[in-house]
Amino acid sequence: MRAIILSDSGLRLIERDVPEPGDGEIRVRVVRSGVNPTDWKRRSAGSAGSVPNMDGAGIVDAVGPGVLSHHVGDRVWVMLAAHTGPFGTAADFSIVPAGHAFPLPEPMSYDAGAALGVPAVTAHRALTVSEVGPRRLSPGALEGRTVLVAGGAGAVGHAAIQLARWSGATVVTTVSSPEKAALATAAGAHHVVDYRRNDAAGEIRAVAPNGVDIVVEVSPARNAELNQAVAANHATIAIYANNGGDTAAFDIRPHMMINARVQFLILYTVGEAALQAAAEDVGAALRDGALPVGEEHGLPLHYFPLERAAEAHDAVERGAVGKVLITVE
DSSP, X not given: OEEEEEETTEEEEEEOOOOOOOTTEEEEEEXXXXXXXXHHHTTTTSOTTOBOOSEEEEEEEEEOTTOOSOOTTOEEEEOOHHHHSSBOSSBSEEEEEGGGEEEOOTTOOHXXXXXXXXXXXXXHHHHTOOTTSXXXXXXXXXXXXXXXXXXXXXXXXXXXXXXXXXXXXEEEEEESSHHHHHHHHHHTOSEXXXXXXXXXXXXXXXXXXXXXXXXXXXXXXXHHHHXXXXXXXXXXXXXXXXXXXSOOOOOHHHHHHTTOEEEEOOGGGSOHHHHHHHHHHHHHHHHTTOOOOBGGGTBOEEEEEGGGHHHHHHHHHTTOSSEEEEEOO
């Protein structure tokens, strides 16, 4: 089989034997491999010879001993493949725990399946860590709540807009250009604010006079002042990335006075229960048609063949707007 591996010289395409699934594992014939910022960031930390990429979609090709939940021929989307073993999705075949592969119902495309994983599960976690909010998402779960999504044109931002909208929230998002504003609107945001304007806080407060309940935050250093200005009582600022700087400063007393919660999150250590809850809810949203992809739905798709996987990683590192996918089959 063809596989991209990590090497001292970067990403390299090789031929290798098709791996066999072990106890509790399945083998997926990969059709699409999704590339996330975490994938290029982990290149230097990965083991030489391992296959990168966390997310993907394809067809179950073989099941290991003890697996009763999957069958050969099942269409699935997978998450955290390169985290749970050496066989990520940048290859013809990937080995994943059966518990990290989820149904991809017809007529959902493999593009849509490969765009889930890290972005959608991260977005779900950010929307469910509020002190006074729901632990699970479903239609109506966020009814009456206002969600502010920072960077609504990014992959996590896109998923957060869609999941929050599906769950009944009023969704506000910040962007940095008219082009990104159009994408966030297409994703389903009710209100889009250019954060470079002098009165972004005023625009958000006009939509949410009592403040926003949940902030899905990609850039805590840059947005700390804005978040403070628009946070509601018992607001949660859920931070999943450090774009714009590794150090953020928070004024203690204003946050204390509204009982604000600053919640950090990363999927690698969040725990299996949270991952499974997110995957179940994401699957329900997928079946409801709430997670479409493509430029017309706010998430442009950029395709690279497997042999150009290094270029795909570079595109994500350079900040490509939308979702970068590797076409494997």
